[in-house]
Amino acid sequence: MFTRRDAIKAGLACTALGSHLPAAFAAGSFQMKAYLADLDEILRIDSKTGYAEGVNRVGQVFRKRFESIGWTVTEYPCGKNGNGIVASNRKDQGKFDIILCGHLDTVQPVGNAKRYPLTIQGNFAHGAGVADDKGSLTALWWIVRDLPKALTDKLRICVMLAPGEEVGDNDHNKMIYDIGRRAKYALVYEPGRPNGAFVKVRKGCTWMALDFKGVAAHAGNNPQDGRNAIDAMARAITKVTALARDYKGLTTNTGTVKGGTAPNTVAADARVVFDMRFLRNEDRDSVLSRVRSMCEKGFADGVRTSLSLPSDLSAMPEIDSSRRLMAVVEKAASDLRQPKPEWLVVGGASDGNALAQSGVGVVDAMGVCGGNLHNPEKEFLDLRTVEPRISLGKRVLEVFAASL
Ligand SMILES: [Zn+2]
Structure with missing residues (x-):
């Protein structure tokens, strides 16, 4: 296993991770090395739910990233959880066409960032919170960082990074309800299932x-x-x-x-x-x-x-607006010759439930596929799905914009 510590020992910068990637990841226009460097930057920060200092530090990383592409960023205080981040490609944040949602917090105790740093083993990345939700947070950034102007001119996009998803207390949910009321559609970037499936219904x-x-x-x-x-x-x-x-x-x-x-x-x-x-x-x-x-x-x-x-x-049900979003995801997947999406009904809750409670149509598990969530020794991010999920996210926005 090649670890970040090994990289430091060998006198290599973190971006040297790329030279130890399987050949397939090092090639092509997608820059896996740069994606992993972005992921590594936030994996180094402990952000357990309620550890506001760390959650806010992760938020600041994204604040800087979104501001670097000219987006408007608002911080949304959520009590002891710390601040959520609301980033948009318009100054006016009163109404959005679509919300892309991820979460800044993890279940990992403070100290696990050091104990379980980013490591690569074959096709998989490991680390505390690597799949839930830091791999998908990083993918969200990669989806929006270079969208074509014609698309951003047409779509009012909101990226909402929530600070306390793993507990979901009232201070946290207040933000989700408030931002949720400003849109009809939301894509939730919880990790994709290990087999690539998406989630259309979550039980309440x-x-x-x-x-x-x-x-x-x-x-x-x-x-x-x-x-x-x-x-x-x-x-x-x-x-x-x-x-x-x-x-x-x-x-x-x-x-x-x-x-x-x-x-x-x-x-x-x-x-x-x-x-x-x-x-x-x-x-x-x-x-x-x-x-x-x-x-x-x-x-x-x-x-x-x-x-x-x-x-x-509340439950995240299948409703007309979520069905419309599912059709958009299916069209985007087919345009990219990706497998036809499989839709699951699951028992676990996410911010998708709170968004649905605001009347939003939600499609969930749009993020990079991963598994063994919450187990710092075994949690994994499937690197083969990083580029496909980023491309899918971009294509979904294009298909969605064309359907307006
Ligand atoms: Zn999660």
């Missing part, structure tokens, strides 16, 4: 927290005076999880439980949090209303139950 994800309030008592002296919150929770778990059977593609997972203080005490408090995934927002609403009425009725005598939603992300 709602966390349902049930809190139970009973009455404490001594388990030996006066158990009859107690009202056990854990017993109520146990009944609730079987009743709530049984609801999923009534909805196609809906799942619930009993994620965390806690309760009680000691074995010899009737538990006064308990809490369970379910993760619910759903294809249709109507199904989520229906489950929530059924759970709400269960809670009102109660699960055990003398135990009060309340429902709250620590997180609530």
Whole structure:
């Protein structure tokens, strides 16, 4: 394996990475060496979600890049996540024809940038966050850096780099909703699937927290005076999880439980949090209303139950505008003689869900293909898909502009 450290030891600049690439990557008009140097620049920066200092440093790299081609760049403060970047080829950022979205943050703990630097092994690049999402962030830059003037004259393009996708808290989503309202279409540059597939539907994800309030008592002296919150929770778990059977593609997972203080005490408090995934927002609403009425009725005598939603992300459904975008991607792929896109329905959420909640038609996983995401030792970026995904992104913009 040729590592950056080896390069330094050998007295080579980072761009010397290119000389160790398989022959196919070193040839042709696409400059893999320069792409890898751009990727390396941001891989060296730790940008774990919530580590605002690092997230902002990655943002500044892109700010400079976009400003170097004359784009307007606005920073969007998102609380403890740091700042998002909104870059556009027009001064007026009030309305866009299309949004290209990626994220600046990773799940990688601070220190992993040093521990897992960019390395190349055969057709694959490795490094902490190399696929999710830094390889695709870099591809986004390569897509827009030299677009023909005729295209940028016609299209109002927004590149939105979000600062806290991996957690997706309210401060983060506020930015996505706000920018999302300014467009009808969005391409999300999450990594392409290892087999090259794209994502057309993402399930929504709602966390349902049930809190139970009973009455404490001594388990030996006066158990009859107690009202056990854990017993109520146990009944609730079987009743709530049984609801999923009534909805196609809906799942619930009993994620965390806690309760009680000691074995010899009737538990006064308990809490369970379910993760619910759903294809249709109507199904989520229906489950929530059924759970709400269960809670009102109660699960055990003398135990009060309340429902709250620590997180609530709508589904990214297939709608007319997303179908139009899928057709654009298919036409672009066929123009480039790339394989016909395969469209997936997946359970994991992304910023595509929040964009969809703003009414935007979304196509996701447009980025460079990769896998073993979030595992710093095994995460990989498939270098054979870098140039094809960049060409596809450019061609999609052309086909989309022609269709306006
Ligand atoms: Zn991601």
